[in-house]
Every structure is written in C-alpha cells, then in structure tokens.
Amino acid sequence: MSYKSIVKALSIVLVVIIMTSILPVVTVATSKLATKPGLELLYGNIASMKISPLFKYEEYLNNPFADSGLEIINVSFGIEVLEEIKLRPNQIRCIIVASKNANILEIAKLTKGILSVVELARYKLVFAWIERDKILELARIPEVIAITPDIRIDVGVRNIVFTGESKGIEPTLEWAREIIGASRVHEMGYTGSGVTVGIVDTGVDFASPELGYDAIARDESGLPLTIDADQLGFAITNLTVTKDPKTGLLDTYNKTVYIFSPIFRALIKARIRYYWNASLIESKSGVYHFGFLQVVMFGTRYIWVFHVPILVVDTVKPGVYDTVYFDLSSTYYQLALVNKILREKGKPYEPFPEPKPEWFDLSFNDEQPVRYGREIIARDFTGDNLPDFSLGILSGYFYDVWGLVKPLTTGPFNWKAPWVDWIGTGVYRGLDVGGNYVSVFYDFHSHGTSCACVVAARGRLNYTLRNIGEVKLTGIAPKAKIAAGQALWWGDVVTAQLWLAGYNYTYPWNWTYTGKPRVDIISNSWGVSVWPFWPMMGVGFDPISAFEDMITYETGVIICHAVGNGGPGYGTVVQPGGAVYVISVGASTEFEWRPIHGYLAGRSDEVVWWSNRGPNSLGMVKPDVVNIGAFAWTATRVWARGELSWRLFGGTSEATPMTAGVIALLIEAYRDRYGVNPPPDLVKVIIKSTAKDLGYDAFTQGSGRVDAYKAVKYVVNGEGLIAYTLSTSANANLELGYKYKPLRDTTLYPGVLIPGSKYTTTYVIEGVGKVKLKPVEFVFKGEIEEKIQFPGNVSRVFRIVPKEFIKDIDLLEISLTYNYIYFDKNVDYKPDNRFIVNIYDWVNDTNGNGVPDRNEMIYVTYVAVALSNTLETYVSIPASKFTGTPVVIVYR
Ligand SMILES: [Ca+2]
Ligand SMILES: [Ca+2]
Ligand SMILES: [Ca+2]
Ligand SMILES: [Ca+2]
Missing domain, CATH: 3.40.50.200 (Peptidase S8/S53 domain)
Structure with missing residues (x-):
C-alpha cells in the first residue's frame, strides 16, 4: 500500500498539451468466447482489416446474453410447441461504415436487406442483415470502410x-x-x-407508481413517445377466432398460432391447448384477434421467458382494432407457481406471493382494456393498490428490425422466407388497426426504469x-x-x-x-x-x-x-x-x-x-x-x-x-x-x-x-x-x-x-x-509505502496516514497492490480473492481501545474491485475531509 500526495502548483505548462499524446489502450473483451475455427482465413488481406473481430464469436452473435451468467427459465402454459422456425438463419445484423460516395445499391446486393442508412459528416452508416460468406466480398468494396456486427451494449452496472x-x-x-x-x-x-x-x-x-400516466410524454396524435427500437415487445396476433355466443368462449382450442421469440430469434409454431373466455368482451365485426406475447424478463436470479395471451378487439368500428386485453392473471399465476416450486426445492426464487388458483382463469373478462389513452398493462394482485405485475405500456411506436410487418399485413404468411426479397423496414404504430400485431413497451431489466425514476419519479409513495x-x-x-427508446436488447x-x-x-x-x-x-x-x-x-x-x-x-x-x-x-x-x-x-x-x-x-x-x-x-x-x-x-x-x-x-x-x-x-x-x-x-x-x-x-x-x-x-x-x-x-x-x-x-x-x-x-x-x-499543474509531493499482513483469521487491518502527510496537499492517492496469484489462483481471469479498502476519518477513540471502531469513524470513500490486483482511490483536499485521524482499513 502506498499513499501519494499531490499538489497543484502554478505552472506555465498547460495540461492540454500533455493530453494530446495520450492514446487509450485498446482492448476487445472477447477472450472468454470460443473462436470458430476456419474464420482466420478472413484476416489475411487488406479487405479483411475492415472486418470486426467480433464476427469470430459465434455464441456472441447468436445470443448476446449468453454470458450473462443467469439461467433461462421458460414458462409456457396453454401451448404445445410444434416447431421452432429460426428467423433469418445464418444472418447477422451489421453496421457497415461506408464513405460518403458509396453506392448503397451496390452494397445492398451483397446483403439480405438494408434496414437503415444514416448520413454522418464523413460517413454513411448502413444497418443491414448480411450472411457470413458475404462479409469479405463486402469488405472488398473500396467505399466500405468497416463492418461490425451490431453489438450488445453494457448498461454499465454489471x-x-x-x-x-x-x-x-x-x-x-x-x-x-x-x-x-x-x-x-x-x-x-x-x-x-x-x-x-x-x-x-x-x-x-x-x-x-412513481411514473404512471402523468410521466408519459406524448406526440401530437396523443400516442406515447416510446419506440421499441429492438422490436423486443412485438406480438403476432393474426390468428382470428370467433366467440360462442352461449358459452362466451373463443374457439382458440387446437388452433395453430405463431409466436415471435426475441430471445431464440425464432417464430414458435404452436398448438393452443385451451379455450379462452371473453364473454364480457364485444367485437363489432365478431372477428377476434388472438396471439401470445413472448416476454423476456431479467429477474434477480434467472432470465424469465413467458408467454402472455393477448386478445385484440374492434370496439367501435367493425374491422378497426383499437383495444387489447392481456390475460395477466393466468400468466401471473404460472410465474408465482413456478417460483413456489423453486422455493420448495430450496432453489433461488423470485419473490412472488403464494399463487391463488382463481388467478388461473383463462379469461380476459377480468382484465383492463388497453388502448391509446389507457396504455398501462399492469395489475395489483395483493390488494394493496400497488401493481405487482407489469408489461409496461402499449407502445407508441416500434422499429420493425425483423421485417415482420409486411408479411403480417399484406400476406401471404410464408413464414419460412418472408424476407427473401425484402429491403428496408419501417417505424410503425404499436397497435395495428388490422389487429395483426401489437407492440408492447416494457423494461426487460429494470435499469431503464431506474434511470427514468432518477429524472422524474413523481414522489408519490412513502x-x-x-x-x-x-x-x-x-x-x-x-x-x-x-419519452423512451428500448434499445439495449440488441443495441x-x-x-x-x-x-x-x-x-x-x-x-x-x-x-x-x-x-x-x-x-x-x-x-x-x-x-x-x-x-x-x-x-x-x-x-x-x-x-x-x-x-x-x-x-x-x-x-x-x-x-x-x-x-x-x-x-x-x-x-x-x-x-x-x-x-x-x-x-x-x-x-x-x-x-x-x-x-x-x-x-x-x-x-x-x-x-x-x-x-x-x-x-x-x-x-x-x-x-x-x-x-x-x-x-x-x-x-x-x-x-x-x-x-x-x-x-x-x-x-x-x-x-x-x-x-x-x-x-x-x-x-x-x-x-x-x-x-x-x-x-x-x-x-x-x-x-x-x-x-x-x-x-x-x-x-x-x-x-x-x-x-x-x-x-x-x-x-x-x-x-x-x-x-x-x-x-x-x-x-x-x-x-x-x-x-x-x-x-x-x-x-x-x-x-x-x-x-x-x-x-x-x-x-x-x-x-x-x-x-x-x-x-x-499537478505535482508529485511525497509517498509512503507500507506492507500489510493479515495475521491468522483477522479480516481487517488498519493503517493510520500521518496527519502531517496530508497537510497542504490537494490530492491524496491510496493504492493497494497484491500478488496476481493471490488475486486469481488458477489464472482463469476470474478473481478468487478480493480486498476492500475503506478510507475513514477517525474522529475519536471513544472507547479508548486504540482501535478505530465503526461508530468512531466518518466514511470518506472506498475502493473495491474484482477485476484487478491493484486498487486505487483518491481523496481530494484531504485536510478538509479529515478532521480527526485519516485511517485506511483493508478488508479481505
Ligand atoms: Ca384473466
Ligand atoms: Ca400489490
Ligand atoms: Ca481464478
Ligand atoms: Ca476504538
């Protein structure tokens, strides 16, 4: 451990001159992922220099959350899966950087569809679906400068x-x-x-409850200013069903349904195993649209994948679909039940309440109608007026990354290859007036809602x-x-x-x-x-x-x-x-x-x-x-x-x-x-x-x-x-x-x-x-180095920084370095032993034992890292931060 004191001194050297010579260290953090053999061939010439190394990592390309460390639990009720049809098999969504004079049509011919072109000051950014064996050919186009897969983005809290x-x-x-x-x-x-x-x-x-309707920004037409840019919450509802006037049941039983699966990059073809009740819900045309929304939710212990039954209805004009129902109660029951089983088996679980059998009603009658103006899809199941389960809102808009809207609205439904000749996509309203699809805007992680609440939580609850x-x-x-854009699912x-x-x-x-x-x-x-x-x-x-x-x-x-x-x-x-x-x-x-x-x-x-x-x-x-x-x-x-x-x-x-x-x-x-x-x-x-x-x-x-x-x-x-x-x-x-x-x-x-x-x-x-x-200019003033040993079972060791040392200095640097082999015993780049360093102002040895105890110290700052065997932190203008004795405590 060492302490460095640094002072600001008057100087004619401007800091900016130093900084132009500093270049960042470049690393691509992909060492964990397996390399597919054979692809090295791509990297043998000048064209290949344009190609991102990420193309080598098959697992990363196919499932950006493969290394999240969370187990996926797939909860499906009411359906029997018949077939999983991979969407755009062997295609990768890419960003191509091209020069301003690039001919987009020439690039388009080597792709499986261009999504967007964005004009920048010096480049064009081209977003496209491409096949792996076309990458090198694309790179040979002189106007193509770089190609990378559109990549997963860290939300920065991991x-x-x-x-x-x-x-x-x-x-x-x-x-x-x-x-x-x-x-x-x-x-x-x-x-x-x-x-x-x-x-x-x-x-x-x-x-x-800290956001709610009051927080939703809207456009001139009154729609929420939300865009699901990754098409995460897209549900296909093109199955048409009718209602038995006597029983009020929809003839969903045994029908074939297609479910869009964002996590498995597929369309799931399934047979429906139940009738759904809609006795209290009227369709003007008598034609009801039915489907399932596949939701992906990062819980605290698992990634949850589940399917929510959806009903789309024309309530005013026949054939103009304006209202959506979600069978939240049946879905919530299933999730609560699975978590109850996990809990009983002694496994980690999410904090759902005891499932009540009446929630599993296979009915839309008990659910709130969702439409523009009343977009929130959430429900209180415990009776405290706080919603317990939410799918967010009916989205204002979404971006059709997969090209699903055209085959859904113009047909024919050749799901095996609706995109063969497809070029371009679009931004669409979240609810199709034809009733064939619904876009739901939800937070799959919680990070985005926390950001929104930092900005604009209403302060309603105590x-x-x-x-x-x-x-x-x-x-x-x-x-x-x-307003919000969901864009961190695929990026x-x-x-x-x-x-x-x-x-x-x-x-x-x-x-x-x-x-x-x-x-x-x-x-x-x-x-x-x-x-x-x-x-x-x-x-x-x-x-x-x-x-x-x-x-x-x-x-x-x-x-x-x-x-x-x-x-x-x-x-x-x-x-x-x-x-x-x-x-x-x-x-x-x-x-x-x-x-x-x-x-x-x-x-x-x-x-x-x-x-x-x-x-x-x-x-x-x-x-x-x-x-x-x-x-x-x-x-x-x-x-x-x-x-x-x-x-x-x-x-x-x-x-x-x-x-x-x-x-x-x-x-x-x-x-x-x-x-x-x-x-x-x-x-x-x-x-x-x-x-x-x-x-x-x-x-x-x-x-x-x-x-x-x-x-x-x-x-x-x-x-x-x-x-x-x-x-x-x-x-x-x-x-x-x-x-x-x-x-x-x-x-x-x-x-x-x-x-x-x-x-x-x-x-x-x-x-x-x-x-x-x-x-x-910052000038180095002095340094103290000390060795630290943890005797026996001791879990904390403290050191006092001499008061004279921090007098009249601007910045105190505290660093702790230890053996790499102690940090990562088996050299697998995963830490095995860590330290935490807390810095305190020891105000008074109240109990007179010569040791800084918790209630004698003011917490100043800390450092605790798992990714390196050097810890480093600072205290600025330390004389103002330490009124008593500066103490550094190392915990192991
Ligand atoms: Ca229900
Ligand atoms: Ca509740
Ligand atoms: Ca290790
Ligand atoms: Ca004490």
Missing part, C-alpha cells in the same frame, strides 16, 4: 461491487437532491414542467426505512415527461436516438429530420469500451460518437452520456460517451445518509474510483462533469411484488439521469425567462461553468460536480460566471472532418500540437462576479 457494509437501505436520492441543489430549485418553482427527457435504455416501465421512518424517492425533475441505439431527436423513417432506408425534436434531452446510461469497428478503433473517429455529435448539432437535442464504470485508468471514457458535443458524465460519491444505519454521517464529493477518466481518444477533456452515482435507491420496474419495486442503483448510469434532470430544470427556467429553448451549447457551458470544483484533475472530474441551484440561478438572474471558447469545437471539427459551425465549450483543446509549438485561444467570460485565471 461491474460495480458494493462495499461489504452497504447491504442496508441507502435512500440517497433524497440526500443527492439536497447536495446538488435540486431541492432548492424545486422551491424556486422549477420542477421540469413542460420538458421532455428521452431515456434510451432497457425500456421504461411506466407502471411504476418508503419506510429503518431508523428514519418515511421518505419519498422524488426525482430531480419530478414534473418532466419521459439499436442509433435508431432510438434518431427517432427521439425528431427524425422519421422514410422507405426504403432513409431517415429525415422533421425539423422538430420529439424530446429536449436524451439520457444515455450505456456505452462500449471500444466499438469494434476494426480499423477505426480508438482513434477518435468512431462513427457512433460522430452520430451523437450530428444529432446534437442538427437538432439541438442535448445528449447526456455516461462515461462508464471502468476507472480509475485514464483514457477509459466509453464510446460514444466521450463524443465531442455530448455532455459526458462521470460519478461522484454521497455518503451523508449513513446515520440511518446508526453510523456517523459520511462525506461526499469524491470522484468514485470506478468512474471512467478522460481524455477521449481525440485528447479532449472528458468527462464534462461528474454527478452523484454512488449510490441511490430508486423506484424501478414492477416485478413479482409491487412493494419491492425499488432497488439500489448507481454508477455513471445514475449520474447521467441526475444530470439530465438538472438540465430539465435549467430548460424550464430558461423558457420561463426568455420564452425560447436554450441553445444546447449554452446549456453545456452553464452546467460546466457552475459546477463545483471537487479538486480533482480535469480528466477525472471534468469541470466538477453539477450544481443545479447555481446553474438555474445563473439562468434566472445572471448570478455567477460562465466562460467559453469557440476554438475547442473548431479544432475538434477540423480533426473529425465536421463542417459544423463551432459551438461554445468551456474546455481548452488545441488539436494536435507538435513538440515545441504554441497555441493561443480567446475565452469569453460572461455574468456577474470576479474571476482570476491561473494555469494549474
């Missing part, structure tokens, strides 16, 4: 390891709102009213917490509307953002901007360490970052993007989280809530060790800001039991919607004062200029921790100062080939400088107040 102590409830969203000044902004009357925030994630469950009684989990902008993040930003799909494959964004802000809590565009990795020209820059520039939509949770190494910001024009968000700490566990209140405002660091691959300062990401309880999706619909959430995934919420407050205040929307670059400049300097270097904290109160105060009465330059953007544009007019930014970026060259730029400073400029 790698977080919580400290051993944090098993209790941490309702930090309440404290977080206080610390960043959001509650003071609410008192000023700004709550995000009239502002729409788009969440691109795993879906959003609007049935969460949550009873140990020691402190009732709290609410109100979001940062509790009156903002939520159609580009489609989701195009649509939310106001683009429309025009057949056969183009996207055109309507001139009006559908949202004000897009919050992206996802990213990829390196997008595997094989020849374009890490050079800062990655097309997905260019795409987000284009969206921001063309539409004025403000994109907040998480920088990822893989710190503390430098140059780790994810793609496209480090894109030039987005607001890149890192994570900071908040531990003031600890008295609810009977501890002393903790400190806040350290940058968390796992928050990714800049610069981005151009060498620009990233993140732009940090916000609280460690940690918060939020409301989340409804699953198994309503009263359990909240969870521990955190990461840059949390810090990003925290920031999107603050921007919603800022936009409302700006509209209130000026009557128009703020330009996106001004929003960025205000957020950064008013952020609180946490004392870290710029590649770690950006401009500092977002301060909602200061940002809104600046908008409302010009209190405070903002600073910006246009040359940062101009220099980035030059390197990226953008033709954009330069936008304002606070950071300094000279572009590429050769040794010995100089760079000057002009800053504009606006507002009321005084400013003093000084260049800053």
